[in-house]
Amino acid sequence: MKIGILQTGYAPDPVVETSGDYPAMFARLLDGHGFDFQTWEVVDNQFPDGPDDADAWLITGSRHGVYEDHAWLxxxxxxxxxxxxxxxxxVGVCFGHQIIAQALGGKVEKFQGGWATxxxxxxxxxxxxxLNAWHQDQVVQRPEGARVLASNDFCENAMLAYGDNILTIQPHPEFxxxxxxxxxxxxxxxxxxxxLIARATENLTQPVDNAALxxxxxxxxKGEKI
Structure with a gap:
């Protein structure tokens, strides 16, 4: 099964040296499921011809904001x-979560409450x-029909579902x-x-639920209904 990865940003070079870039992180997270991956670097205007170029799609995180003025958005x-x-x-993660919401009629903005780190x-x-998070932007208004699957006091729309086949996640199960x-x-x-830096540093050794996500x-x- 071919998963098309739409890469919307790049990890810092020192992170790439130790962990690979975002597509490599997702390939590790999703290892063992029989997936083949192809990446399109949409952040550099490299796009597939259309939805049929892959069996399913995954949109990565990015340091960019979905509301910024970029030709590829x-x-x-x-x-x-x-x-x-x-x-x-x-499936969309972080920026992917936000750009799917924006594309389908929701609203994303720099959250007044600050960072989740x-x-x-x-x-x-x-x-x-x-789960590990790294964001200041948030989905502050859900698209019509979006369902909340996970939240906390800081991030109301931490995980959303659209219909039976679109899942978006604000935190990073690949981190x-x-x-x-x-x-x-x-x-x-x-x-x-x-x-927040100090708190995140203190919690680095604490367990996270990446495998379950x-x-x-x-x-x-794979096409299972949400």
Whole structure:
């Protein structure tokens, strides 16, 4: 089964050296499910011909904001709507979560409450789930018909479902402690408040539920109904 990865940004070089770039992180998370991957670097205007170029689709994170003025954003939103209309499964993470919401009629903005950095706890159907996050932007208005699958007091729309085959996640199940540590070293200082950096650093060794979320993502990509 071919998974098309739409890459919307690049990890810092030191993170790439230790963990690979975003497509490699997702390939590890989704290993063992029989997937083949092809990446289109949409951030550099490299696009597939259409939804039929893959069996299912995955949109990565990015340091960019979905509301910014980039030439590749309108065609990406158009492709998202085409994938939705095709009925093919689609998963979006962080920026991917946000751009799918925006493309389908929701609203994303720089959240007034600030940053979520490192290990966070979410309520997912009454059960706690721990995942690493790295974002200031949030989906503040859901598209019509979107269902909330997970949330917490800081991030109301942490995981959304659209119909039976589109799943989007604000935190990063593909981010290990090594990745978060690299981001703390190379992207946090002067951007993320010092107290959040300290808290994220303290929690680096705490367990997260990446494997469970990877299984959920894989199930959706295989066509199981959400």
């Amino acid at each position: 309108p065609p990406l939103e158009a492709l998202i709507r085409q994938i939705r209309d095709s009925g093919k499964p689609m 490192g290990r966070q706890t979410y309520d997912m159907g009454g059960a706690p789930v721990q 290990t402690a090594t990745v978060i540590g690299g981001l703390l070293d190379y992207r946090a200082k002067g951007v993320v408040p010092d107290d 990877g299984q959920k993502m894989a199930a959706v990509l």
